[in-house]
Amino acid sequence: MTSDQTETAPAPDLSSTIWSEVDRALAGITARPEKAVLDLVVYIPRDEVIEGLRRLKKDEGLAFDYLRSLTAVDLEEEGMEVVYHLYSTTKRLNVTVKASLPNDDLTIDTATTVWKAANWLERETAEMFGIRFNGHPDPRTLLMPEDMTDTFPLRKSHPLAEIEVLQGEGMGYSEEGE
Amino acid sequence: MIPIENFLVLSALLFAIGFYGVLARRSAILILMSVELMLAAVAINFIAFATYLDADAFSGLVFALFVITVAAAEVGLALGIVLRLYRERRTANVDEANRLKW
Amino acid sequence: MAVTPAEEAVATTDAPEAPTTAPEIPSTVPAEEPIPVIIPGEHPNEAPRLVPVPHVPGKALYKQILPGVMQVPLDLVLAASRKSSLWPMTFGLACCAIEMIGTYMAHYDLDRFGIVPWPSPRQSDVMIVAGTVTKKMAPAVKLLYEQMPNPKWVISMGACATNGGPYTRYDRVLQGVDKIIPVDVYVPGCPPRPEALIDSFLALQEKIMEERKSTGR
Amino acid sequence: MVTEHAQEFETQDLLLNVGPQHPSTHGVFRMVLSVDGEVVRDVVPYIGYLHRGAEKLCETMDYRQGIGFMDRTEYLAAFNAELSYVMAVEALAELEVPERAQWIRMILCELNRLSSHFMFLGAFGIDVGVFATPFIYAWREREELIDLFEEVSGDRMMYAYFRPGGLAWDVPRNFKDRVRQVLKSARQGVADFNHLLTENEIFLARTRGVGAISAAEAIEWGMSGPSIRASGVPLDVRKDEPYLKYDQVDFDVIVGQNGDVYDRYYCRLMEMHESIKIVEQCLDKMPDSGPIMPEKMPRMLRTAPGEVYIRTEAPRGEYGIYLVSKGGNRPYRLKVRSACISNLQALKDMSVGQYVADAIIVLGSIDIVLSEVDR
Amino acid sequence: MFDRLPLPSQFDRTIVAGGTVAVLVAAPVLVVLLALLFADEISAPEFVFFVAAAVIMAGALGAVLMPNVVHAALSLVATLLGVAGIYLLLLSEFIALVQVLVYGGGVVILLLFALMLTNAADDPVVSDGTQKPFALIVAAIMGSLFVAVMLDAQWGNPSATVVPFSEFGARIFRDFSVPVIVVAILLDIALTGAFVNARRAEETTDQVEEAAA
Amino acid sequence: MKGIARSMLTTLSTFARKPVTRNYPDFHRPLPKTDRAFPLLLWDQEIDEPFCTGCHACERACPVECMTVLMKDNPNHKSVGGNSSRRKIIDKFWIDYARCMRCNICVEVCNFDAISMNNTWTGHETSVYDRQDLVMDLQQLLSQSRAGQIQEWVPVIGQTND
């Protein structure tokens, strides 16, 4: 989400969402709602995000007991966003929680204390984006080769490989012809 | 027909070798193996005498049979003890074993 | 072929580590130091992974002691038997492996050609590299190839195994398995049809009959 | 390494390395079992041998090109994978999918679920130790399905048939008859499996009560699909958040009771019946003619800025696509929520304390696809 | 030059050297025996006897001398089979087969399992005791003594007699049924004793591991 | 034992059925017209030249960048007294079959219906001993269509049966 959109106040269509309950559950935590195409998106500062997630899970009105996915988005100059997709198996509600990280300090607390499911997802996010999850129980590399963990492929700054081309002079307009 | 001395000498040598093993080896399991050698020597003697000297050649065979049987039982039991020794003392060597007090 | 110590280091780093004694995750660079942007394919650690395996054919004793004329029938018999009982190693890497399995199954039935898969490289003659070979997998592929006894052949099945295929732009993917092991037959396609795989086996059989002079394989 | 050796020598357990090349790891999965006299004491899984950066590459491809990569992330149920992707794109581009296209998508997805579950049954039977027969049965039916898919889409595995807005081209004219006849053989195949495995005493002895995981644990681990339904959690996106026309067909969500290997197997078996049921209803409800693409599609599809998380029920569980767009014709960030990686996390909980053979069939029972785990 | 030799293995020096030594040792014996056999100096049974005796001796020496415990156990197998052959030459086929069945099938497996339960199989090379020379002297004295006695004694006029198998069985169960029952009891005792020991051993290991943990 | 007996009866029933094997090298199953083997260039039979004008559209659209297109001025164009209406025409064309992922995109983007997927068996039996042989040049790409051995099917995206 680019900044200019984030300035806008909660849109009226939030009424159709569960923002009210989420707000109640997150009392005392500075949360900023936003309406994505399907789900409600809640921005929480990264210091409070784990607490917020825990409340969202514990709250019996919402009971977000199911961590669907955990990932990050690399908005180059605006730092990175860690995205949690939550689901409530009992209430069948969805919510998306986001925490923004500044580029100069890519650390956030681990969510494994809230859901075990966050374990491998955080390992993957860590090695793909170079985000440190403080207090992760098992901070080994997951997908990368054990000795090639110093580059972070999913960052925008990570280049692609060169294709070895076996054919042709490359595209263009060949002179010989007529 | 094979002269009986052959068998007797053979069993004597086998017995001696087994005896050497019992004295020289340290690992309890190997000592047990040496004991097996000695028992085999004894059984050979039994059968040799039975077949060649005994008129009805029977009790010798039965004794050999019992020797084999008892040997099997003895091995099983002794190995149980050795394993327990190993599990408790992490060694299967007799001299270390009797150095460590049970 | 002597393995460079670097390679052994690489291969042994795959050994399991107890989570308790796991080292600090190296991907947590303090943001002050710049993110290293490494040109793909030139990662310092991936050089040892990509050391190609030379194929040392080895020579049969009868080649050395028998006169040439007497070798010919032996060559013929051996080549014929080899070509009619090619045992691949059950080794599926990615999507192509599914089509490979399908080729073993009733509708295509590689058993008609005497081709039955064996689980261990020790008993297999052919290695069907069916799928994407990542740089993490490369040492294992090399090791498995080396553990196969001579004569041995390699079929590179699918675009990925041939040159990285759709994923060739990603720098953790090996751009073609022939970078690390000698390949005999290439099957294009993503994935190749089972018929294409059978066709590659037929091609391999022809190749065996042709190259029977050299006991290399 | 050195420290590791030291502690290895202290313990009495035997470290058994399974994979990456092992007949029963379904690809390049690797786990290290520490075995104490045939009993598994610890499991250390290793993945990533098939990490080929599909997400990264999709960020550099336009929406049409991305479809092929989605196929290859879930090569056993490529239709379902495509579905999530194109639904995400449609949600961002506000495309309205014609009804007929939706029915066809449903039919194909359910058929693909059938073929994927057949694959599971075959592999699982092999893991349990029947020699070759389950695989043969599975592929006998799969080939029928694959032939149908090929007539429809043109390829056996990587269909690239769903497009943002609808379908690439129309299905053949005899589509319905073909589907019906395929369903007939599929029913036969399911019955064969039912007779071959379900009541076999040895099979029951091997699978019942093995690798059980409780409902709470399963939710905690974020499992999904049949693997969590076997534990008694009726979690099914098709029911909870009906996406295509699933609210117009009638089907049951199969849930187990014990969450053990047998239940995971049996849930999948029953689910195949449900899928057949769904496809039959779709065939009745689907209009015979009509558009399969909205009128006036742009040559090059562009989406509005925004983000969406689309989840659909793939054979292995919830297959989610998190698509962030900043406008333009290609995703800014595309994240594949893989069901297998979440199911695989629970492997340790399920297999510690079992026998070695049980660890193998527990791995088989959660039916992983490595390219979806590693992407 | 070793790889030129047509040896049935992934030839290497151990195999080649060991095989050559074995052949060099065994060949002359065989040659002499065959010569004697065809010169009718010894009868065929005697020939077999000498071969078996050679096997027994080699195996026994290996069993007591080999540093590798597993190798020692396997050479013990050779000895036991040779002993079975001797029983056969002594016209008691039943005892011979029992020897093979009980020892070859059971006891040796038991020994191998025990070797692998102890760490013997991990570092199989054991060091023998310091009392080797002493043991050697004693064993030599005893062996020579026995041999002397055996050769010195006068064994009347030996004549071989065979007990038919059925009669053998009949005799056992007519005359020796009480010892048989006693054997059964003995076996039971061995069984239970072994179980108790094994159980204790397991418990202790568990305790040890818990203590370690 | 009941279940075991049932399993064995099941297998016995399959023992009775006929084999389903398609005896491949002897018997080629007819392929559906939608089958996608590898892209081929089509030959314009009436004006004796390829359809392709070398417009680079497919080259740009190919997700794996396995095509290389070079165009030239058509020597057969009306302006130079030819009978063709194509001002530009393909000069050199390579497709690396070894990398093609058979996604059909090149066919869809082509405005001239000049390229289509090979849906005959020759498209599938392409095993080679050398990777270089999988790079098809213009002649190889055109030959099959030129000889008319291709049951041509160029899909139109979103077309319906009626």
Next chain:
Amino acid sequence: MAQADALYVQYLPVLLAAIVGFILVFTALIGSRLLAPFSEEREKATTYECGMLPLRRASTNVGMRFYLYAILFVVFDVEAVFIFPWALSFVGIGQFAYWSMVVFIGILGLGLGYAWKKGALQWR
């Protein structure tokens, strides 16, 4: 001596069979050595570990169970040894031999039952 020769003639093929079997294997290996290509590659001789370099020398921590089953086997093997002569002769002797064997097997059965009850037949 007739019996003796008869016995030897009976068992002569056993000896020969052992020799023939040995020769069979040996010639096969020789033939392979002649026909098969050999080459010295270091990695080829590494232990097969599913494509990984071996973690370490194969540790052999046999569970105690294997040993217990071996003990059981030895005991019942001996029992079988006693059944064999009994089997051919008890009819001639009559009830006494039969019942003594019943007692024999019964006692061992007690041992088995004890092991069963103690859970020695249970793996865990």
Next chain:
Amino acid sequence: MTADLFGLELNVWADAAIRLVLIVTLMTVVVMGLIYLERKIIARFNQRIGPQRTGPFGLLQSVADALKLVGKEDLRPRSADAWTFELGPYFIFIPVFLGFVIVPFVADWHIRLLDLGLLYFIAASSLSIIGWVMAGWGSDNRYAMIGALRAAAQGISYELPLVLALVAVGIYAGTFNLGEMIAQQDVVPFIVWQPMAALIFFIAALAELNRTPFDIPVGESEVVGGPFVEYSGIRWSMFFLAEYAALFIMSLVFSAVFLGGFLWPFGDDLGRLFQAALTTAKAGLFFFVVVWIRISVPRLRIDQLMSYSWKVLLPLALVQVLVNGLVLVNGWSEVILLAFGLVGVAVLATVTGRAVAAPRIRPGAARRPLAPAPAHGEAAS
């Protein structure tokens, strides 16, 4: 010392040697045939075609495999133990081969019919366990090690039921000489009077041969081929040869002990060829059932396998022995044996069903319809 072979007088050594050589050739041919047949049968079971291209109907497939294996490099791992690894094949093959000595093929042709034939057979076959342990330990490979230990444990556990089943029949027949046994079955084969013994023998034979469902020592999906993982080329094919030779012998013994070998129940005095055909047919039946079971049932787990042998088969075999003795010593009629045997078979079947499939917890997956999702603004539609 002479013996006669097809009537001609020969020196015993020559006689024995000739018979053995005949057996060797027969064995190799039969083993190749068995492998080919098994592949064809399995292919038919799988609705496949099976070997087809090598020679007419793929008849030469086994030959090609054998030649290829001869022409294949055989390796030894660097860390393997030289002597045990090298000698393993001998120790596995020779005991199996020794078994051929006692098997009667046709009425007047065999190597030797020992009086203690069955005891000899068991003793010989029990030796090969040592070979398995040698191969496994010598390979210095975890899979091989585990496989060897499993093989040893399984072998010793299932040897006892095998022995006791044979002993039961021996008691009934009053002899352990296979020839005499067959001679007694001219009218009624023993399987009629000893059905339970036959069943026990069959199951135990399956286990001794490491065939499914008792193939945990060589199970591909767990230990990758078991003790043979490291073996390659001809050395590995020796294991293969031994395996199928053991299958051959086992089927012959079964047909001789329980099915009356070469005898035809109705009418006697048949030609040698017909007898050979009968032996082949009876052994082939055993072989077919083994293959059929192999592709039909899953693999047992090691604890189930062990407890099945010790808790089910062994007691039942002992009971069979005692009952046979009781009937014989009292001179009761054989109908009692038949009745007991049938009851025993029923008991064995039920006990097997329960012993093998004892669920540890309550089984089953229920179909539970679910309430429709709540119409909520959040729910995607």
